[in-house]
Amino acid sequence: MLSATAITAGYHPRQPVITDISLAVEPGATIGLAGPSGSGKSTLARVLSLLHKPFSGTVTIDGAVVEGFRYRAPRQYRTRIGVLFQQPRLSVDPRMTLRQVIAEPSRANGKPDRVDDLAELVALTPDLLDRRAHEVSDGQLQRACLARALALRPAYLVCDEMTTMLDASTTAALVAVIRDYQKESKAGVLAISHDMQLLDRWADEVRQLDP
Numbered sequence: 001m002l003s004a005t006a007i008t009a010g011y012h013p014r015q016p017v018i019t020d021i022s023l024a025v026e027p028g029a030t031i032g033l034a035g036p037s038g039s040g041k042s043t044l045a046r047v048l049s050l051l052h053k054p055f056s057g058t059v060t061i062d063g064a065v066v067e068g069f070r071y072r073a074p075r076q077y078r079t080r081i082g083v084l085f086q087q088p089r090l091s092v093d094p095r096m097t098l099r100q101v102i103a104e105p106s107r108a109n110g111k112p113d114r115v116d117d118l119a120e121l122v123a124l125t126p127d128l129l130d131r132r133a134h135e136v137s138d139g140q141l142q143r144a145c146l147a148r149a150l151a152l153r154p155a156y157l158v159c160d161e162m163t164t165m166l167d168a169s170t171t172a173a174l175v176a177v178i179r180d181y182q183k184e185s186k187a188g189v190l191a192i193s194h195d196m197q198l199l200d201r202w203a204d205e206v207r208q209l210d211p
């Protein structure tokens, strides 16, 4: 289980964005997270992805309490959590080809890169793999980001407004890829979205963050 317990977090200690929030993602489950803009959904997602250190509270992964966040997060925990963001362009080095983007986590961890299999999984055709980020659409780039997020076969996937920039058919295709991966791997998913219809269809349970 990936869980946050009594998390208080934000960017200024005197003005936390979220206060005393607890949330758990069981293996195989999809938890939706909704709430108005500014309520702290992304902040909570970043804490759970070990990218942001909370002021207080704990994150545990499969029973182990995480002691370090950001660059201090132990690799064995970081690699268990895949992350997808709203704007793929901000999370990709523009000098890289899609092939390099998808291969990056495997290379960094000394594993075989499986780029062709991962590209097929997210329906990226081979000709796209040699293009750079500015030579593909948002949807194609988000497909590459999903392939990158799945590269190390994470036990948990945090999707922060992953589909906001995408059209309905690309959204449906990416959600289907995640569902298939989940069926086969029993991964737990945290899905953040403004789109309640999407969350109702996608998630087993939807949590609402208050303003």
Ligand SMILES: Nc1ncnc2c1ncn2[C@@H]1O[C@H](COP(=O)(O)OP(=O)(O)OP(=O)(O)O)[C@@H](O)[C@H]1O
Pocket (backbone or CB within 6 Å): 011, 017, 035, 036, 037, 038, 039, 040, 041, 042, 043, 044
């Ligand atoms: N890096 C940052 N530095 C300072 N304040 C920030 C930072 N990131 C977010 N905030 C502030 O924290 C609050 C919560 O932001 P957050 O992005 O977590 O909310 P959200 O619910 O995900 O919003 P949205 O639905 O608009 O994405 C907002 O008031 C925002 O301005």
